[in-house]
Amino acid sequence: MSWSGGRVAVAVVALVIIVAGCGSSSSHSAGAPAASTTTKPPAPTTTTLEKPKPYDPSKPIDLGGTPGVTPVEQHRAETLLRQTIVDLKKFQTPAEAMAAGYRSIGDSLTGDEHYVKWAAVDDGHILDPTRPESLVYEYRDGKQQVAAAMYMLPFGSRFTDAPDVGGALTQWHVHENLCLTDNPTQKTLAGFVEINGKCQPGTSKAGAMPMLHVWVVPNPCGPFAALEGIGAGQVPAGQTRLCDTAHGEATTG
Numbered sequence: 001m002s003w004s005g006g007r008v009a010v011a012v013v014a015l016v017i018i019v020a021g022c023g024s025s026s027s028h029s030a031g032a033p034a035a036s037t038t039t040k041p042p043a044p045t046t047t048t049l050e051k052p053k054p055y056d057p058s059k060p061i062d063l064g065g066t067p068g069v070t071p072v073e074q075h076r077a078e079t080l081l082r083q084t085i086v087d088l089k090k091f092q093t094p095a096e097a098m099a100a101g102y103r104s105i106g107d108s109l110t111g112d113e114h115y116v117k118w119a120a121v122d123d124g125h126i127l128d129p130t131r132p133e134s135l136v137y138e139y140r141d142g143k144q145q146v147a148a149a150m151y152m153l154p155f156g157s158r159f160t161d162a163p164d165v166g167g168a169l170t171q172w173h174v175h176e177n178l179c180l181t182d183n184p185t186q187k188t189l190a191g192f193v194e195i196n197g198k199c200q201p202g203t204s205k206a207g208a209m210p211m212l213h214v215w216v217v218p219n220p221c222g223p224f225a226a227l228e229g230i231g232a233g234q235v236p237a238g239q240t241r242l243c244d245t246a247h248g249e250a251t252t253g
Contacts, residue, residue: 052246055223057085057216063223063247069167077166080127081223084149084214087129091146097135105180106188110231113137114150118185121209122154127165136213148215155209159236162210166224171242173226173233175207195234207233218249 052065061078063069069077091097094104094115102115116134125131134150153161162172179199180187190203199205211233215223222244226233235241 054218054249055215055247056218057223061085063166063169065246066168066244069169073164073167073169077169077224080129080165081214083129084132085216088132088135088146088149088216091135093146094137094144097137097146102135103186104188107231110227110229111138112147112227112231113144116152116187118187121152126153127151127163127212134211138217140217145217147217148213151212151214153209153211155206157209159210162212165212169222169244169247170212170224171226171235171239172210172212173235174210175231175233176205177234178205178207178231179203180206220248221245222247 053062055061055063061082063074063078063081066074091100091102094113097115100117101119102117105114105116107114114134114136117131120131120133123131128151129149132149133152135146136148136150137144138147139145140147159172159174164170176195177192177197179190179193181190181203187206190200193199213224213226215225219225221228221242225242225244226235232241
């Protein structure tokens with residue numbers, strides 16, 4: 001074999017070795033990658049709700065954390081609450097309510113005195129914080145102060161007519177046991193009867209339309225609680241009276 005022929009043979013052998021090596025590397029990269037211990041696991045999913053925050057009207061309103069309440073329902077409830085807090089500032093005292101046409105129904109014995117503007121019940125405005133049908137006053141720090149708005153549906157309305165404000169956050173109620181005088185501009189409390197009882201002549205159950213309280217002060221049962229005790233009223237059949245302690249008044253100590 002000549003030197004030139006020997007060089008060709010060596011070159012061929014070297015080329016075969018290089019191609020074989022490249023083929024081996026290419027084959028490995030084309031296969032499935034080996035498992036790596038440094039690969040991050042997928043982020044876990046959770047349905048855990050954020051812990052509800054106690055309702056404090058002086059702080060940002062957050063009514064989250066109630067099971068079954070949709071984001072839309074929560075937003076509606078929070079919006080109504082925020083607007084009510086702002087708009088009720090002009091009704092801080094009963095005198096301011098009277099100047100705007102509201103009149104007491106004379107139920108201060110219950111601890112919560114309602115001032116109602118009866119012309120507003122059928123004015124076509126529903127859940128309007130600028131013109132609530134009723135204002136609730138309580139004695140706080142030695143003086144009567146506005147504590148809540150009570151929105152009322154038009155006369156003749158029933159629970160089936162009540163709009164869904166905040167799902168499980170809100171609850172409408174009626175007063176089927178409350179008799180008021182038949183004065184169209186200043187109905188006053190005449191007494192209490194059984195739910196299916198009849199009021200005395202000259203009085204009627206003017207509290208049969210659904211109503212919704214929105215509290216602008218901290219409340220143990222949350223910002224949409226109905227009253228307790230003698231003035232409690234009735235909730236829809238099959239429902240339990242709402243007491244939203246999760247968003248209730250924060251306790252200290």
